[in-house]
Amino acid sequence: MQHYDLVIVGAGLVGLATAREYLRRRPGLRLLVVEKEPRIAAHQSGHNSGVLHTGIYYTPGSLKARACVTGHRAMLAFCREHGIPFQLCGKVIVALTEEELPRLQALYERGQRNGVQGLELIGPERLREIEPAAAGRRAIYSPNTGIVDFTRVAAALAEEITAHGADLRLSCQVVGLLPRAAEIVVQMRSHPPTAASQSGSCEEELTARAVITCAGLYSDRLARLTGDDGGLRIVPFRGDYYVLRPEKRQLVRGLIYPVPDPRFPFLGVHLTLRPNGEVWVGPNAVLALAREGYGRWQLHPRELWETLSYGGFWRLARRYWRMGLAELYRDYVKRAYVRQVQRYVPALEAEDLLPGPSGVRAQALAPDGSLVDDFVIRRGQRVLHVQNAPSPAATSSLVIAQMIVDEAQAQFAL
Ligand SMILES: Cc1cc2nc3c(=O)[nH]c(=O)nc-3n(C[C@H](O)[C@H](O)[C@H](O)COP(=O)(O)OP(=O)(O)OC[C@H]3O[C@@H](n4cnc5c(N)ncnc54)[C@H](O)[C@@H]3O)c2cc1C
Incomplete structure (x- = not known):
């Protein structure tokens, strides 16, 4: 042996x-x-967005926060050493409404506490300089957020x-x-x-x-x-992307993200430049019917049963069923999703968004239904x-x- x-x-x-x-x-x-x-x-x-995150979102002191801030630096050094192209194209996290402003401020302070370099709180004029097609009242600008092909x-x-x-x-x-x-x-x-x-x-x-x-x-x-x-238990969540029509790519220069819901930081409309010049919109997050189910109808009965027979899943579903249904609705009804996208980039129309790839997140759930x-x-x-x-x-x-x-x-x- x-x-x-x-x-x-x-x-x-x-x-x-x-x-x-x-x-x-x-x-x-x-x-x-x-x-x-x-x-x-x-x-x-x-199967991911290819974003080199800087560590703004994560709870100060968590492994995630520490690993992201230092991991970003380490990843850039690795890419340089191996001749892998990356681009520090920058990201704006945009607040659209008055209610989002305190959360934006809190996020900015969290980023500072995590030691993220170069963050700026900006108003609409500076936002328009960085992302001319983006709407927004105020934003965090993270100049060191980047993109790379992780494969x-x-x-x-x-x-x-x-x-x-x-x-x-x-x-x-x-x-x-x-x-x-x-x-x-x-x-x-x-x-x-x-x-x-x-x-x-x-x-x-x-x-x-x-x-x-x-x-x-x-x-x-x-x-x-x-x-x-x-x-x-791992519960798989599928995330679908749209890809912008090539003629509309110039509407997005880097990354345009929403102010996240702290309970579900991965939800909301994300517009992401890709290393090959494409712009992806997404991903959303809907329950996948198989752990490696990249297609909407890809079903693995035993794996789906594993999810449905897990008490933690039902505790999560009971708490957040409204949010889950809304996400499902936007997954099936493109018009509803496009309306969300237009809040961030008003010049985009439904026909500018073409079907794109998808990924599946391994979301660990605890027995009490909390997302780990x-x-x-x-x-x-x-x-x-x-x-x-x-x-x-x-x-x-x-x-x-x-x-x-x-x-x-x-x-x-x-
Ligand atoms: C849609 C999406 C977008 C994301 N965007 C970003 C982003 O922009 N930036 C970022 O930093 N992170 C992002 N992430 C997260 C990131 O991609 C993952 O956290 C990371 O890739 C996890 O790597 P891993 O090696 O743990 O898992 P995986 O890449 O899933 O690797 C696990 C491997 O184990 C293999 N395996 C499983 N079981 C067995 C077995 N029994 N025997 C042998 N092999 C086995 C699988 O085939 C697989 O290849 C994203 C994730 C998703 C899904």
Whole structure:
């Protein structure tokens, strides 16, 4: 049986960055990254808005806030080192109404407390200089918010780790983790499953001194393989984007964002410049019918049942059903969504918004129905599970990796 020092499950940005960080601290470590898809960054890391966040939104002192502020800096350095293009195109967070002004002010103060550099509170004239097509009474201008193609970041990470001796195994799904006194057995099967292994049984085993799981949309399942998910459940939320017609791209120079609802910071109309010059509008957030369900009608009955049979989901739904229905309505009725967009960029018309790609967020829910906001790393015997790595974990991935490796080294003496 093959033996490794460390096996990392999941070749998204968090798994790949963790592998890189480990190899920087422990060159020569026998390390394997296992990914169920035939390519890296196949899910959240390759289906996101591509924004290099600066850390304005997050609760001061949280892991998220710390990791984002330093992670932004680290990511820029990584991109420079690997020749990955990025653009610090800047972002405006726009207040449209009188009621939003206190929240905008509070957000500005939060950004300052988090140590975000260069923030300005601006009035309508300065807003028009920065984003001539945007409406708004007042805004926060964040000049260091940027954009990048995170799939290129993932590719550079994979190249670096394999050049330093790591193995990367694709199309291979981890289906069992069996901790023993001196090692952990990792059970795998090919993915998608062959006829012979439809049952989910294992086709191959190897051993490792330790395992770190970074499985995104399946992080709770991986945690349950060693018996403890801490009661958290991943509920997938699909986010659809529109793409602006090329002739209308010049209406958006950088990023135009709303003042977020502190309970749901990911909701609201976002207009985002992309590294290839496109402008994406979205994503929204509606319950996905499958964990990797990128299409509106893509349904996985067992996964949907997992969501619907979870008490935490119904507690969330009871509290926020109005908001959920409104989001669903705007998902199905384009006119309703366009009306929201026009509040921020009045010159846009419905025919300027073309159907675009979508992504699925791994939203961790607690049994009481609360959305788990911060990063969560759970310890087990010879295993660490990254149970929650929500946005901005792409921006912060290099620093989250440092936190994970600190934790792993303390626990595994590896
Ligand atoms: C719509 C959307 C927009 C976003 N926008 C931004 C943004 O602009 N900026 C930002 O910083 N962040 C953004 N994020 C968040 C960011 O993309 C994620 O937080 C980050 O990519 C998480 O990385 P990950 O490696 O944890 O997860 P993933 O990228 O999902 O990787 C997990 C991997 O584990 C693999 N896996 C799962 N189970 C198994 C198994 N049993 N065996 C083997 N492999 C397995 C999966 O196939 C997958 O490749 C966005 C997310 C979404 C969904």
